[in-house]
Amino acid sequence: MTTVPDAHEAHGATFREYDGRRVVEEYGRPERTHRAVRNGVGVIEARYGIVEVTGDDRVDFVDNAVSNAVPADDGRGVYALLLDAQGGIETDLYVYNAGERLLCFTPPRRAAPLVDDWREKTFIQDVEIREATDDLGVFGVHGPTATEKIASVLHGGAGAPDERLSFVRGSMGDAGVTVIRNDDLAGEEGYEVVCSADGAAEVFETLVVRGNNAVPFGYRTWETLTLEAGTPLFETELEGTVPNVLGLRNALDFSKGCYVGQEVVSKIENRGRPSRRLVGLAADALPEAGAAVFDGDSHVGEVTRAAVSPTREEPLALALVRFDADLGDATVRVGGEDVPATREELPFVEGSERSARLPTYE
Missing domain, CATH: 3.30.1360.120 (Probable tRNA modification gtpase trme; domain 1)
Known part of the structure; x- marks a missing residue:
């Protein structure tokens, strides 16, 4: 409460x-x-x-x-x-x-x-x-x-x-x-x-x-x-x-x-x-949490959460995907259809500070 x-x-x-x-x-x-x-x-x-x-x-x-x-x-x-x-x-x-x-x-x-x-x-x-x-x-x-x-x-x-x-x-x-x-x-x-x-x-x-x-x-x-x-x-x-x-x-x-x-x-x-990594995706339509992510014909991961960004006015998503997936031909499953998605570096939006949890891979 x-x-x-x-x-x-x-x-x-x-x-x-x-x-x-x-x-x-x-x-x-x-x-x-x-x-x-x-x-x-x-x-x-x-x-x-x-x-x-x-x-x-x-x-x-x-x-x-x-x-x-x-x-x-x-x-x-x-x-x-x-x-x-x-x-x-x-x-x-x-x-x-x-x-x-x-x-x-x-x-x-x-x-x-x-x-x-x-x-x-x-x-x-x-x-x-x-x-x-x-x-x-x-x-x-x-x-x-x-x-x-x-x-x-x-x-x-x-x-x-x-x-x-x-x-x-x-x-x-x-x-x-x-x-x-x-x-x-x-x-x-x-x-x-x-x-x-x-x-x-x-x-x-x-x-x-x-x-x-x-x-x-x-x-x-x-x-x-x-x-x-x-x-x-x-x-x-x-x-x-x-x-x-x-x-x-x-x-x-x-x-x-x-x-x-x-x-x-x-x-x-x-x-x-x-084995996996957390990545950012900009998609042509808004996926739900758990939506499948593909790289070409290969299933490489799932969306963890997504929303329409008020700053960028487009659907953005975080996804856990195979570490070796380059996502050069990425799609996400939305309403039974595969829609194009583009991998983006995080953060999606640069603010006055950077989150201390921003993913860092060596």
């Missing part, structure tokens, strides 16, 4: 169910809203499950479980993965060191299973693990003027943080907030503003109507922004996929000790190129 349903409704929001949670779909005119974010700044209530880990052994415990090095210092964060025994992604998560606690931001449906799993593995470590999803509100601020927006409403802090996944504390109105410099998944400058659930309504209104102008937007716009940015998402590309297939190098630290799935991924890395 959104933390501020009345505020969203006052701005004309429509809603949809996502992983059992009610989130904003749009506020009307999503294509126009998309362009407003690309040209200025927008605000979205972010969908996360949140896991809190406390206790003296909290950093070591989480560090031993995930694919990246958990920071020991307050004010820092990291993007990481939990992998299964075959190296597939069980969940992705952001881990933030908030002093006496770690906060782990996960896809919504992964928070409760993660709490149960980690509680079973504590043994003699001094850790306490609980779900904190309903305690906090989280709002994303995205666009080429996002820094100016944050600066216009953040008080009592050191200014907007510069380094990705670092954060500062301050206030917006009477509400205490933590402002995180995020990893620009929309292809634009980005921040996340975290507050108590009780202060969420004031923070949302502050972000939308005070200081510099900002447009509220929902998940329909988020999906087109991240598609244009070439960002793989958990629900459509990451879940169950081996990280190197996605070129997802920012989530892995191979200098660490062993974690679940690391040995498998290391072996795949050492063998050279992966």
Whole structure:
């Protein structure tokens, strides 16, 4: 459930169910809203499950479980993965060191299973693990003027943080907030503003109507922004996929000790190129997720997601295809027909920043 349903409704929001949670779909005119974010700044209530880990052994415990090095210092964060025994992604998560606690931001449906799993593995470590999803509100601020927006409403802090996944504390109105410099998944400058659930309504209104102008937007716009940015998402590309297939190098630290799935991924890395890769396609018609991709007469992969780009005004798609497919004669299956498609370098649209998840292959 959104933390501020009345505020969203006052701005004309429509809603949809996502992983059992009610989130904003749009506020009307999503294509126009998309362009407003690309040209200025927008605000979205972010969908996360949140896991809190406390206790003296909290950093070591989480560090031993995930694919990246958990920071020991307050004010820092990291993007990481939990992998299964075959190296597939069980969940992705952001881990933030908030002093006496770690906060782990996960896809919504992964928070409760993660709490149960980690509680079973504590043994003699001094850790306490609980779900904190309903305690906090989280709002994303995205666009080429996002820094100016944050600066216009953040008080009592050191200014907007510069380094990705670092954060500062301050206030917006009477509400205490933590402002995180995020990893620009929309292809634009980005921040996340975290507050108590009780202060969420004031923070949302502050972000939308005070200081510099900002447009509220929902998940329909988020999906087109991240598609244009070439960002793989958990629900459509990451879940169950081996990280190197996605070129997802920012989530892995191979200098660490062993974690679940690391040995498998290391072996795949050492063998050279992966079996598949994530590519961008511009098609003559809009395919559905799962649509077959062909290179000449050969079936080489499937579309993971697609949409009509509001910026380019044409259908764009992400697809997982055989690594050796050159796609010189590419088509995608749409409505039982094969329609022409052209492979394009990612991102599809160059914004004010590049997504930290942009696929990178060596």
